[in-house]
Amino acid sequence: MQAIALHVALLLVFIRHLRLVLNPVPEWVFWLNQWGLWAGYFLPVLLGLRLVRRFWSPGLFRFSGFSNYFPLYLLLATAVTGIMTKLAFPTDLVAVKVTALNFFQFKDMAHAWPGGMFPLHFLLGLVVIAWFPFGKLGHALCLFLNPRFTTKADQGLRQLDNPCHEIMTRPVTEEQETAEQLEAYESLAAYRKRLKERWSRQGVKKVLGSSERRIEHNGKVR
Numbered sequence: 401m402q403a404i405a406l407h408v409a410l411l412l413v414f415i416r417h418l419r420l421v422l423n424p425v426p427e428w429v430f431w432l433n434q435w436g437l438w439a440g441y442f443l444p445v446l447l448g449l450r451l452v453r454r455f456w457s458p459g460l461f462r463f464s465g466f467s468n469y470f471p472l473y474l475l476l477a478t479a480v481t482g483i484m485t486k487l488a489f490p491t492d493l494v495a496v497k498v499t500a501l502n503f504f505q506f507k508d509m510a511h512a513w514p515g516g517m518f519p520l521h522f523l524l525g526l527v528v529i530a531w532f533p534f535g536k537l538g539h540a541l542c543l544f545l546n547p548r549f550t551t552k553a554d555q556g557l558r559q560l561d562n563p564c565h566e567i568m569t570r571p572v573t574e575e576q577e578t579a580e581q582l583e584a585y586e587s588l589a590a591y592r593k594r595l596k597e598r599w600s601r602q603g604v605k606k607v608l609g610s611s612e613r614r615i616e617h618n619g620k621v622r
Contacts, residue, residue, distance in 0.1 A: 402453070406446040410475075412439035413482075417525075420500045440486075443479040447472055471537050478528055481521035489516030 416436025419425045451472050454460045485491055491514040499522070502509055513519060532538055 402446060402449050406443075406450060409439040409443045409446055412436040413443060413479075416440065420497050421504050423497075423501060440479065440482060444476055444483070447476045447479065451476075467536055471531070471535055474524065474528060474531065478521065478524040481517050481524060485517040485521050489518075491516050491518045 412432060412435050414436075415429060415432050416439075418429050419433065422429070451469075454464050454468065454472075495514040496518060498511065499509070499513055499518075501507070502511075528537070533541070
């Protein structure tokens with residue numbers, strides 16, 4: 401639920417900012433403008449919850465790296481500076497729009513920039529745009545590149561299915577469930593100890609190694 405709320409909030413905030421880079425501004429942007437304002441206020445809370453989730457879960461914390469934390473911190477800094485630009489350091493909206501339009505249209509930038517937190521917020525926004533296609537934020541492009549949506553049966557083409565769908569929907573076996581429990585342990589040694597205890601209760605006396613498993617199927621006990 402947190403993930404859905406975060407994605408909806410990001411989309412609404414993005415739509416709200418379109419009024420600063422489009423001229424004329426489409427009417428539907430004004431319809432969602434107020435929703436984008438409230439989404440921007442809740443965005444730091446949602447990002448903070450995602451960070452807490454990564455620190456709280458042992459499995460997520462162990463496998464999280466720069467590519468996981470950097471987008472969250474970047475979006476959090478952008479959201480906080482945006483709120484400060486709105487509330488703590490009010491900025492002339494006309495000057496902001498002139499600056500944004502001139503920048504994205506590659507026009508003269510000799511005019512005075514808006515003060516306050518806007519330069520920092522604008523810089524962080526540019527970093528988000530630059531990072532988007534190369535980092536984890538780029539997974540949003542999958543919505544448009546997924547073969548399930550880009551191929552149509554009425555064109556005589558076979559509609560492609562997600563190759564991971566069968567794996568994700570397949571019933572979980574006992575071995576897979578045991579392997580997935582690795583995330584619940586602090587170390588690999590603790591996981592191996594727990595696994596050996598389970599094998600002992602089931603009466604397993606020996607686990608064959610990789611070389612022993614290569615015995616040909618010739619009637620011998622493997």
